[in-house]
Amino acid sequence: MSGDTDRQLELLFELFSGLKRKAPGSEASTRYALARLGELPASPAIVDMGCGAGASTLVLASLTGGLVTAVDLSERFLDELNRAALAAGLSDNIKTICADMAALPLPDASFDVVWSEGAIYLLGFKTGLQRWGRLLRPGGWVAVTEITWMTNDRPAEAVEFWQKEYPSITSVQDNVDIMQSAGFDSIDHFVLPPEDWSTHFYQPLSERLPQFRSEHLDDPSAQAVADAMDREIQLWETCGGSYGYVFFLGRLASKK
Numbered sequence: 001m002s003g004d005t006d007r008q009l010e011l012l013f014e015l016f017s018g019l020k021r022k023a024p025g026s027e028a029s030t031r032y033a034l035a036r037l038g039e040l041p042a043s044p045a046i047v048d049m050g051c052g053a054g055a056s057t058l059v060l061a062s063l064t065g066g067l068v069t070a071v072d073l074s075e076r077f078l079d080e081l082n083r084a085a086l087a088a089g090l091s092d093n094i095k096t097i098c099a100d101m102a103a104l105p106l107p108d109a110s111f112d113v114v115w116s117e118g119a120i121y122l123l124g125f126k127t128g129l130q131r132w133g134r135l136l137r138p139g140g141w142v143a144v145t146e147i148t149w150m151t152n153d154r155p156a157e158a159v160e161f162w163q164k165e166y167p168s169i170t171s172v173q174d175n176v177d178i179m180q181s182a183g184f185d186s187i188d189h190f191v192l193p194p195e196d197w198s199t200h201f202y203q204p205l206s207e208r209l210p211q212f213r214s215e216h217l218d219d220p221s222a223q224a225v226a227d228a229m230d231r232e233i234q235l236w237e238t239c240g241g242s243y244g245y246v247f248f249l250g251r252l253a254s255k256k
Contacts, residue, residue: 004221011225013074015212019204022052022077023118024197024245025145030059030117033247036188037113037141040064044112047071047135049101049128049144050119054081054094060115061085061093069111070096071104101128108134116144118245124168125175129182133252140252142184145192148172148246158239161231172246184250192245202233 016022044066048057051070058081061068072078078096085094099105102123114135120128125146132142147162149171162169170178176186209226216222 007221008225009073011216011222013076015208015225015229016052016205017076018080019208020053021055021201021204023145024192024201025055025117026192026196026200027055027059029192029196029247030056031063032190033143033249034060034063036190036249037143038187038251040066040141041112043067045069045110046113046115047106047111047132049114049116049132050122051077051081051096052118053077054084056115056117057081057094058084058088058090061090062088066093066112068094069106070094071099071101072096073098073100102131104131104135106135109137111135111140112137113141113143115142118145120144121147121166121168126178126182129179129184129250133183136252138252138254141187142179142250142252143247145245145247146175147243148175149242150191150244151242154242155239158235158242161235162243169243175246175248179248179250180253183253185253186248186250188249190247192247194240194244196245197236197240202236205229206233 044064046060046064046066047069048060049071051057051072054070057068057070070078070081075098078098081094082096085091101119114132123131128144129142147166147169149169172189176189179186209229213223213226
């Protein structure tokens with residue numbers, strides 16, 4: 001990565017440090033998605049991609065009793081997860097790996113479930129599914145959230161924002177088709193409720209931003225990061241109904 005990109009990533013890690021969620025979501029949505037999967041093996045092997053501080057990791061480990069391998073690029077976030085796992089008595093059920101999701105040091109066919117909330121966009125929906133599919137055992141499951149258009153009536157400011165931030169954003173049906181083309185049978189999908197954005201993600205982030213700004217008064221790069229977060233929050237408040245996160249659930253298709 002370039003120096004500017006490294007610096008921006010460092011600032012984002014700092015901004016989100018200490019926040020439970022690094023992306024929209026909730027424990028209720030994680031629980032619901034897990035319940036919508038078919039019957040899993042006893043003590044399933046799960047990999048949680050882009051786990052952040054482990055908001056979903058902890059739920060998965062607690063509910064399944066399996067081993068959850070939590071992958072993230074931030075050592076800071078993984079340290080938060082390890083502390084939370086210890087406090088919850090789940091250290092034996094969670095293994096953390098600091099790695100790039102695009103180049104995972106994990107063997108093929110070693111997991112029953114690939115999970116990812118708010119992170120697959122970093123690779124792209126199709127690319128992520130294609131790269132992660134190799135990790136699944138036959139009949140394995142995938143459960144991921146993807147930013148998705150909710151309507152064909154899209155405000156110009158939302159279109160402009162997402163074409164810059166994530167040009168691959170598309171419709172629910174297109175993502176179902178992408179999942180199938182990547183080698184998965186589409187099993188189910190559902191939209192994350194508004195409170196997964198407003199209450200669980202943006203509210204804590206909004207409360208954090210003033211402190212972050214005050215800690216970097218003379219740092220234009222940090223102020224630009226904070227400005228970008230403010231714009232994103234404002235966009236959701238005015239245009240959130242036109243886009244959202246959708247939980248897509250699929251199963252590795254049988255080879256013919």
